[in-house]
Amino acid sequence: MGYTITEKILAEHSSRRYVRAGEFIEANVDLALGNDITAPLAIKEFERSGKKKVFDRNKVVLIPDHFAPNKDLKSANQCKVLQNFAQKQRLKNYFEIGQMGVEHALLPEKGLVGPGKLVIGADSHTCTYGALGAFSTGVGSTDLAAAMVTGKCWFRVPQSIKFIYHGKRGRWVGGKDLILHTIGDIGVDGALYKAMELTGAAIRNLPMDDRLSMCNMAIEAGGKSGIIEPDAITRAYVRKNGASKIKYYKSDKDAVYPEIREYDISKLQPQVACPHLPSNVKDVGKLSKVRIDQSVIGSCTNGRISDLRIAAGVLRKKKIKSSVRLIVIPATQKIYLQAVEEGLDEIFIKAGGVFETPSCGPCLGGHMGILAEGEVAIATTNRNFVGRMGHPKSFVYLSNPAVAAASAIKGRIAHPDEV
Amino acid sequence: MKYKGRVHKFGKDVNTDEIIPARYLNTSDPKELAKHCMEDADARFASKVKKGDIIVAGKNFGCGSSREHAPMSIKAAGVSCVIAESFARIFFRNSINIGLPIVESKRAARAICAGDQVQVDTVKGVITNFTTKKTFKAEPFPPFMQSLIKAGGLMNYIKKRKRR
Numbered sequence: 001m002g003y004t005i006t007e008k009i010l011a012e013h014s015s016r017r018y019v020r021a022g023e024f025i026e027a028n029v030d031l032a033l034g035n036d037i038t039a040p041l042a043i044k045e046f047e048r049s050g051k052k053k054v055f056d057r058n059k060v061v062l063i064p065d066h067f068a069p070n071k072d073l074k075s076a077n078q079c080k081v082l083q084n085f086a087q088k089q090r091l092k093n094y095f096e097i098g099q100m101g102v103e104h105a106l107l108p109e110k111g112l113v114g115p116g117k118l119v120i121g122a123d124s125h126t127c128t129y130g131a132l133g134a135f136s137t138g139v140g141s142t143d144l145a146a147a148m149v150t151g152k153c154w155f156r157v158p159q160s161i162k163f164i165y166h167g168k169r170g171r172w173v174g175g176k177d178l179i180l181h182t183i184g185d186i187g188v189d190g191a192l193y194k195a196m197e198l199t200g201a202a203i204r205n206l207p208m209d210d211r212l213s214m215c216n217m218a219i220e221a222g223g224k225s226g227i228i229e230p231d232a233i234t235r236a237y238v239r240k241n242g243a244s245k246i247k248y249y250k251s252d253k254d255a256v257y258p259e260i261r262e263y264d265i266s267k268l269q270p271q272v273a274c275p276h277l278p279s280n281v282k283d284v285g286k287l288s289k290v291r292i293d294q295s296v297i298g299s300c301t302n303g304r305i306s307d308l309r310i311a312a313g314v315l316r317k318k319k320i321k322s323s324v325r326l327i328v329i330p331a332t333q334k335i336y337l338q339a340v341e342e343g344l345d346e347i348f349i350k351a352g353g354v355f356e357t358p359s360c361g362p363c364l365g366g367h368m369g370i371l372a373e374g375e376v377a378i379a380t381t382n383r384n385f386v387g388r389m390g391h392p393k394s395f396v397y398l399s400n401p402a403v404a405a406a407s408a409i410k411g412r413i414a415h416p417d418e419v
Numbered sequence: 420m421k422y423k424g425r426v427h428k429f430g431k432d433v434n435t436d437e438i439i440p441a442r443y444l445n446t447s448d449p450k451e452l453a454k455h456c457m458e459d460a461d462a463r464f465a466s467k468v469k470k471g472d473i474i475v476a477g478k479n480f481g482c483g484s485s486r487e488h489a490p491m492s493i494k495a496a497g498v499s500c501v502i503a504e505s506f507a508r509i510f511f512r513n514s515i516n517i518g519l520p521i522v523e524s525k526r527a528a529r530a531i532c533a534g535d536q537v538q539v540d541t542v543k544g545v546i547t548n549f550t551t552k553k554t555f556k557a558e559p560f561p562p563f564m565q566s567l568i569k570a571g572g573l574m575n576y577i578k579k580r581k582r583r
Binding site: 037038040041044045048049067074075121123124138139140141143150188189219365366385387388392 | 432434436437444445458459460462478486487488505507512516563573577578
């Protein structure tokens with residue numbers, strides 16, 4: 001019996017020749033991440049432990065991105081905790097405003113994560129880095145504190161579900177649609193405690209930004225991680241972003257999968273997740289009567305340069321509906337600058353939208369675009385739970401950037417072909 | 420350990436945004452968080468809950484974000500134990516790590532009603548409903564997790580191990 005890519009990475013990091021799904025292991029982490037919501041608790045626990053120095057100042061990453069730029073006094077104090085700790089511990093990777101970006105867009109861009117690495121983050125969307133062939137998963141603040149002390153984290157080795165995607169994507173269909181379709185199929189706990197291994201011809205042809213979107217949302221199916229075997233696209237990305245000490249793993253042909261699911265995506269329409277669960281997925285065409293107040297394009301799911309290019313392509317020389325607020329948020333400074341250099345910012349502004357500084361912002365109802373009672377948003381973000389973007393009686397629909405842009409023009413949920 | 424209290428019942432897929440909305444995450448003070456516990460699932464929960472009360476919920480309790488503030492707010496609100504059909508994995512880890520007692524039991528989670536008086540014996544793995552006089556078996560934790568719970572959470576566990 002062979003081993004999955006996930007079992008192989010976990011074995012290597014726990015100094016074992018083999019590990020099998022179900023085993024409890026303690027593994028060395030290559031990177032431990034925290035943000036302005038989760039790190040203050042972790043830092044408190046770390047300091048209570050009596051340990052003076054973190055296990056490796058190069059391997060602890062702190063990013064104030066959720067409520068930064070500081071939205072209020074309390075948030076400012078939380079961010080200050082990170083800054084003080086980063087200075088005291090001389091952390092190599094602390095990213096202040098100006099260098100900062102939404103963590104799961106920033107880390108791949110900086111080459112801090114790469115194939116074969118084991119990454120934990122006190123943020124549920126840490127599963128994003130599986131797109132690069134890493135084992136990477138979200139944990140809590142206490143896990144982060146323990147990792148800062150010991151350099152280790154405990155895991156139950158997950159079983160893997162294999163998802164095979166066949167066929168050629170339609171023009172307006174991206175990684176976001178593939179993963180929404182999958183979550184719609186298996187439900188918000190369809191991959192509970194399991195690794196989602198994404199493969200098939202459609203994945204092999206999928207650009208890295210789309211792969212990152214897909215693995216990002218593994219958690220929305222309850223997954224412990226999402227992972228894609230590295231290939232030529234991965235190698236090209238890694239060369240460009242300069243991740244070091246990487247290792248390419250592949251699942252064995254006779255690896256064990258308790259479940260295999262296959263999808264033919266050639267006829268797949270852009271997908272939209274309706275309130276209040278990411279699994280409540282419908283074809284975009286079925287929702288053309290849903291009026292919107294706000295369209296948000298950004299986040300760790302879809303705030304990368306290719307997402308902005310797609311949105312700008314739809315919005316070029318067009319105006320959004322006057323009743324709609326269009327909010328575009330590049331996920332990192334580098335993406336921001338690239339968008340400016342390509343003139344994408346001008347397209348968004350001329351269309352009637354705003355182009356904001358990198359932040360998680362409205363995705364989690366933090367700031368920079370909160371919904372009032374009764375309001376409806378379409379967003380390229382990852383969650384549409386009750387109250388996620390503001391008032392408990394507001395409504396969030398999740399989509400790809402082309403649909404979000406087209407909907408801003410129409411003032412209702414719209415297929416990009418309509419504009 | 421035995422936990423005894425009155426039941427508050429919730430449905431399936433209760434997520435961390437409902438347990439503690441992000442608008443309150445600019446603090447990590449447990450007392451502040453407790454004031455808003457379960458607010459977007461039941462706005463009156465924080466005013467109704469009494470020390471020792473028990474939450475009973477459907478499948479995938481605590482899905483969504485990694486915020487440890489979710490189990491913290493439940494613990495700080497006075498809830499002694501959470502029974503669910505299943506737990507989302509980060510919530511599960513966080514609860515074990517911070518010492519919020521949780522137990523999985525499909526049958527108990529389905530049969531127990533709001534207002535019932537229930538006792539959870541986490542050592543024996545037995546849930547007793549005094550109101551309906553029924554008992555249920557809880558899923559036992561794997562030995563590794565039992566050692567974490569016994570140590571009083573993850574930080575105490577690593578401290579104790581270092582001493583050894």
